[in-house]
Amino acid sequence: MPRNHSFRFKQFTVQQDQCAMKVCTDACVLGAWAQVDGAKKVLDIGTGTGLLSLMVAQRTTGASIDAIELDEAAAQQARDNVAASPFTGRVQVIHTPIQQHKPQELYDCIITNPPFFQADLRSPDAGVNQAHHAQDLTFAELLAAIDRLLKKTGVWNVLLPVEESDKLQQLAEVGGWVPTHQLLLTHQPGRKPFRMLSTYVHNERRAVTNMKKELFIYETDGRTYSPEFRELLKEFYIIF
Template structure:
């Protein structure tokens, strides 16, 4: 298997040759950063390779995790990744658009790296359009799905490019959600921010003070990993 066809973590391996979206650092940060403590049921919207579900399962040793994926090839590959992992008995995959996904229960936590770059030009590759753009799931539909599937006191963890995150937070606020935690992700200190990680709760349940922080992947030399980044990913990355 070619090296870029899989990504090995300490407790599981993610095969990705059938998926448009490969394992990327920002998604790994989301999986390690997300607030998933004390959750009995977790929903992963847009499972892709299954990366986030697997990371969450490693961090929360008892939660049952449902993962929804619209793309057939990604769905089957995620299934293979889950089945080969130590967490296969707690992760259930559904081949569905989240707009059509029906569950018998609501979730304590939702985690999602949703379609983004709503204002960018579309790629000629349809799979990448689905993964990168709002072609199949726009902000309003995400908010409707979250509102329907999340428990009233539940939490939703999300990853966006910076400008998209600002726009989504505005729409979420208008829909009754409060941003309770935010981390801005940089490659290194002298570079422009490229992602934001956002945690929302419904306004009436959001009692914690919002915490804004910055996270750098590398130190100023662009080679040495930042201490806080290493601390966040040390239970997942082999090199840490």
């Protein structure tokens, strides 16, 4: 996906020149795939441009969404993107660390594309560091926030590189969370998956069977979008 100053979807446009992390294919897949059915109050941790909040708003009827963002410039751009969308009355962008967020009520659903690369090389760009590396939000802190902010009957959705996802899952299961849906995202058949999308519930809720699937973005030629990818993103991408 090109790194343009803006990215236009069918129902909204995302401006991104003030955000270190631009609109990317894997985040779009998360926004379209995340398990949000029935949610009335949703939390987006690390909203960046506001992309995930806008996608969730489009997919839900009447859901109220709090979009948390640590970076001040990104938070303002997310506010502008929300204000220019049809969902301006349903998405509230809040500039604060998630560790300090204190809502009046708990959430039915959480969605997040959190910092990853828990111990990796740093970029010269401080904004990219903050977005990519867990220097301001470790996995332990993320799980603590989910424990504090999500209803026990709620669900949370997360996108990470595959190895990082495995690390988070180990910590989550120790804390009583189990995955119900997982999606391995792969560029094309024959390539290794590069992202894992997961939905978790608390293991006290019920016996859980994990539904793990794989999604190829492209067919074997590496250029033609797969039918499954087109079906998932058809309500968002103007090219479908």
